Amino acid sequence: MSADRPWNERLGRSAVVIPYLWLLVFFAVPFLLVAKLSVSHTALAMPPYAPRLDPAQGIAGLKAFAHGLDLETYRRLAQDRLYLAAYLSSLAFAAVATSILLAIGYPMAYGIARSGPRLRPAMVMAVILPFWTSFLIRIYAWIAILKPAGLLNQALAALRLPTVTLLDTNAGVILGLVYAYLPFMVLPLYAVLERQDERLVEAALDLGCTPARAFWRVTFPLSLPGVAAGALLCFIPMVGEFVVPDLLGGSRTLMLGRTIWTEFFADRDWPAASAVAMVMLATLVTPILLFQRRRAEALP
Amino acid sequence: MTEPLVRFEGVSRRFGDVWAVRDVTLEIAEREFFALLGPSGCGKTTLLRMLAGFERPDAGRILIAGEDVTDLPPHRRPANMMFQSYALFPHLTVAQNVAFGLRAQGFGRAEAAARVEEMLALVRLEGLGGRKPDQLSGGQQQRAALARALAPRPKVLLLDEPMAALDRKLRQETQFELMALQERLGATFLIVTHDQDEAMITADRLAVMREGRIVQAGGPAEVYEHPVDRFVAGFLGEVNLFAREDGWIGVRPERMRLSREEPGAGEGLAGVVREAGYLGDRTIYVVDTAEGQIRASVASGNDAFGAGQAVWASFLPESAMRLAP
Numbered sequence: 001m002s003a004d005r006p007w008n009e010r011l012g013r014s015a016v017v018i019p020y021l022w023l024l025v026f027f028a029v030p031f032l033l034v035a036k037l038s039v040s041h042t043a044l045a046m047p048p049y050a051p052r053l054d055p056a057q058g059i060a061g062l063k064a065f066a067h068g069l070d071l072e073t074y075r076r077l078a079q080d081r082l083y084l085a086a087y088l089s090s091l092a093f094a095a096v097a098t099s100i101l102l103a104i105g106y107p108m109a110y111g112i113a114r115s116g117p118r119l120r121p122a123m124v125m126a127v128i129l130p131f132w133t134s135f136l137i138r139i140y141a142w143i144a145i146l147k148p149a150g151l152l153n154q155a156l157a158a159l160r161l162p163t164v165t166l167l168d169t170n171a172g173v174i175l176g177l178v179y180a181y182l183p184f185m186v187l188p189l190y191a192v193l194e195r196q197d198e199r200l201v202e203a204a205l206d207l208g209c210t211p212a213r214a215f216w217r218v219t220f221p222l223s224l225p226g227v228a229a230g231a232l233l234c235f236i237p238m239v240g241e242f243v244v245p246d247l248l249g250g251s252r253t254l255m256l257g258r259t260i261w262t263e264f265f266a267d268r269d270w271p272a273a274s275a276v277a278m279v280m281l282a283t284l285v286t287p288i289l290l291f292q293r294r295r296a297e298a299l300p
Numbered sequence: 301m302t303e304p305l306v307r308f309e310g311v312s313r314r315f316g317d318v319w320a321v322r323d324v325t326l327e328i329a330e331r332e333f334f335a336l337l338g339p340s341g342c343g344k345t346t347l348l349r350m351l352a353g354f355e356r357p358d359a360g361r362i363l364i365a366g367e368d369v370t371d372l373p374p375h376r377r378p379a380n381m382m383f384q385s386y387a388l389f390p391h392l393t394v395a396q397n398v399a400f401g402l403r404a405q406g407f408g409r410a411e412a413a414a415r416v417e418e419m420l421a422l423v424r425l426e427g428l429g430g431r432k433p434d435q436l437s438g439g440q441q442q443r444a445a446l447a448r449a450l451a452p453r454p455k456v457l458l459l460d461e462p463m464a465a466l467d468r469k470l471r472q473e474t475q476f477e478l479m480a481l482q483e484r485l486g487a488t489f490l491i492v493t494h495d496q497d498e499a500m501i502t503a504d505r506l507a508v509m510r511e512g513r514i515v516q517a518g519g520p521a522e523v524y525e526h527p528v529d530r531f532v533a534g535f536l537g538e539v540n541l542f543a544r545e546d547g548w549i550g551v552r553p554e555r556m557r558l559s560r561e562e563p564g565a566g567e568g569l570a571g572v573v574r575e576a577g578y579l580g581d582r583t584i585y586v587v588d589t590a591e592g593q594i595r596a597s598v599a600s601g602n603d604a605f606g607a608g609q610a611v612w613a614s615f616l617p618e619s620a621m622r623l624a625p
Contacts, residue, residue, distance in 0.1 A: 202383070222391055
């Protein structure tokens with residue numbers, strides 16, 4: 001780089017490095033650490049795993065370290081039905097919650113996108129507003145609402161309706177997931193719907209479609225990228241969600257986030273926890289890559 | 301005149317405090333190529349959108365083929381629109397776009413496919429039916445939009461600034477193609493444009509709009525030769541204005557005569573040529589006179605004038621158009 005380049009150009013060039021640096025520090029390094037942990041063994045030590053790399057022994061130490069790594073934890077994972085059950089259960093929770101989110105989020109996003117220019121910013125703000133409060137506190141608040149003598153049941157009793165048990169149940173977890181992830185569904189859908197050319201719907205009406213048909217033949221197909229983005233944005237983190245099932249779920253609620261937590265902190269089995277996380281990552285990365293590829297193909 | 305195909309009866313539309321269209325009464329005959337002409341914001345597009353059903357009149361009624369369609373939603377009106385932006389469905393192929401209105405009308409699969417082929421051939425897009433709109437050039441997109449709007453055989457085709465996005469050369473070709481198409485189909489076309497050449501070339505009749513009202517309607521030659529006021533005279537071509545005791549008169553540049561000698565006592569206007577623009581067959585002269593700057597469009601010939609030359613400008617009495625202010 002020559003010294004006579006303008007300073008802003010030099011800055012611009014070096015700025016390219018920043019995202020890569022970010023990815024390296026906050027994604028690649030932690031990922032490699034977890035990957036390494038997943039092929040280690042538990043040990044009665046601090047930290048509780050082996051082998052450990054001893055830099056003082058040089059090449060020989062590296063060889064000994066490499067020999068100590070194997071896929072034993074993954075074998076254990078495959079044999080233990082509990083892990084498989086946790087995977088399937090997590091995927092089921094995420095799938096059900098994603099479907100409900102779509103059913104609620106799409107009409108919301110559509111309504112916001114079609115509302116007047118003065119009302120729209122206020123409605124978008126209302127969707128974003130909950131982010132200003134701690135996530136943990138908001139989920140705690142749901143305990144107060146859902147507990148047997150909580151706000152919900154008090155309200156139901158006041159209306160002389162039968163009370164419901166939602167806290168510590170799977171239904172409570174679904175409710176919590178839907179509540180927590182709604183903005184992640186609404187915002188990408190809104191972004192797509194708001195950008196859509198109104199003339200397209202007019203053209204469909206003009207060509208003889210009823211408003212409902214125009215929606216299904218034009219608006220909805222053109223919003224599919226937003227549907228995919230919203231679904232992935234919700235589904236993926238929900239599979240590994242820990243706070244919601246831990247606070248709102250019952251003792252029998254089986255989700256991966258809790259499994260990982262239990263392996264780490266209760267069983268002190270760091271390799272097992274890491275292996276569970278690695279398998280989860282592999283399961284989730286595949287649909288993302290497929291989605292990205294389709295999007296890349298769709299672009300001219 | 302037989303019963304008109306389209307009839308606006310005292311139609312008005314207000315947006316907030318502004319009257320976009322004000323008490324418009326207009327009739328369009330069957331098989332007519334009609335142009336709504338006016339500057340932007342004159343209400344011509346609102347009038348078109350009310351006919352399509354996208355806007356509801358605040359007053360008045362709209363009839364198509366004798367049927368009152370004022371309260372009908374767009375999908376139940378026998379009119380199809382070609383949008384200025386084309387509004388082709390980006391997720392569908394060209395053929396699917398053209399078939400769109402046919403499916404909604406309950407065409408069978410084979411029947412629709414045949415009509416699509418026919419329409420694509422009509423607009424010279426044969427073989428491009430499998431493409432997506434973004435794989436077409438601007439001119440091809442325009443023709444695809446035209447085919448889509450024509451496919452359901454609407455009683456009246458509405459064209460909203462259909463050539464605004466085309467370059468000049470393509471625009472002229474397309475104007476003649478549109479006319480040929482309209483004649484071949486025996487269809488009724490209603491075009492909205494701010495381009496007076498486009499309206500004059502394509503239309504059998506036109507209406508000049510200003511501030512929500514129709515100022516004048518008639519055949520292109522009629523409106524050009526006998527404009528009712530200064531606005532129409534100036535909007536449809538160029539005009540030299542002369543103040544007279546009892547109002548204004550206008551003379552088209554091609555009706556102005558220039559000579560070296562005074563044409564007759566009191567008949568000429570002395571002036572000096574400021575600029576001469578040679579256009580091949582014609583030369584445009586800008587002449588400074590006591591009554592202001594005038595323009596004369598004279599057939600090029602031996603008798604050419606140069607800048608700075610003293611000339612006499614005159615016109616025949618029958619060339620003078622009496623104009624309301």
